[in-house]
Amino acid sequence: MYTIIEMNDTNRSDVKDLFIEEWEDDFMVTRGNVIKFDDLKGYVAVEFGEILGFITYNEYENETEITSLNSYREKNGIGNALLKTVINVSVQRDVDRVFLITTNDNHYAMKYYQRIGFSMCNLYVGAVNETRKIKDIPLYNDFIMVEHEIELEMRF
Numbered sequence: 001m002y003t004i005i006e007m008n009d010t011n012r013s014d015v016k017d018l019f020i021e022e023w024e025d026d027f028m029v030t031r032g033n034v035i036k037f038d039d040l041k042g043y044v045a046v047e048f049g050e051i052l053g054f055i056t057y058n059e060y061e062n063e064t065e066i067t068s069l070n071s072y073r074e075k076n077g078i079g080n081a082l083l084k085t086v087i088n089v090s091v092q093r094d095v096d097r098v099f100l101i102t103t104n105d106n107h108y109a110m111k112y113y114q115r116i117g118f119s120m121c122n123l124y125v126g127a128v129n130e131t132r133k134i135k136d137i138p139l140y141n142d143f144i145m146v147e148h149e150i151e152l153e154m155r156f
């Protein structure tokens with residue numbers, strides 16, 4: 001059984017390697033903003049020292065942005081446990097909302113987050129085309145052109 005622990009000095013470099021593997025680089029671009037991995041907080045699902053999943057997020061004054069979520073043993077509740085941890089930490093911080101950006105090709109993520117209680121609140125038309133100028137993002141995924149950012153939020 002896995003446990004959820006905070007990203008710390010001991011696991012941070014392993015998580016960073018996974019982050020780069022998953023998201024092509026050590027930074028994210030959402031809504032035109034560059035967010036460096038080194039500035040992010042996170043939680044990790046571990047079992048006997050093995051990383052089974054991780055979430056990263058960025059704290060702003062009144063909101064939290066989830067910047068990545070990955071699970072390596074899907075459909076076992078790991079994604080949910082990581083998300084709930086960040087939501088709880090955010091509620092304790094008394095933020096107005098937790099939000100995240102996904103892209104128009106990621107229909108699984110859209111379904112997943114909406115089932116958990118997130119709601120779509122913004123569409124950034126062509127945002128990925130802009131991001132592609134500074135970050136390598138595939139043009140197509142699953143035969144869908146990756147072009148737009150979709151923002152989902154959970155308000156409190």
Ligand SMILES: CC(C)(COP(=O)(O)OP(=O)(O)OC[C@H]1O[C@@H](n2cnc3c(N)ncnc32)[C@H](O)[C@@H]1OP(=O)(O)O)[C@@H](O)C(=O)NCCC(=O)NCCS
Pocket residue numbers: 053067068069070071072073074075076077078079080081101102106109111112115
């Ligand atoms: C999205 C992602 C993080 C989900 O992780 P996960 O660990 O599979 O998440 P969970 O196990 O909590 O939930 C996944 C599904 O399994 C179901 N589930 C959870 N525990 C279960 C169990 N014990 N038995 C059966 N189903 C279960 C959940 O209800 C959920 O169902 P749904 O997809 O129909 O909504 C994972 O698919 C992933 O890494 N995707 C690639 C990266 C990505 O797209 N990230 C999100 C965009 S930022």
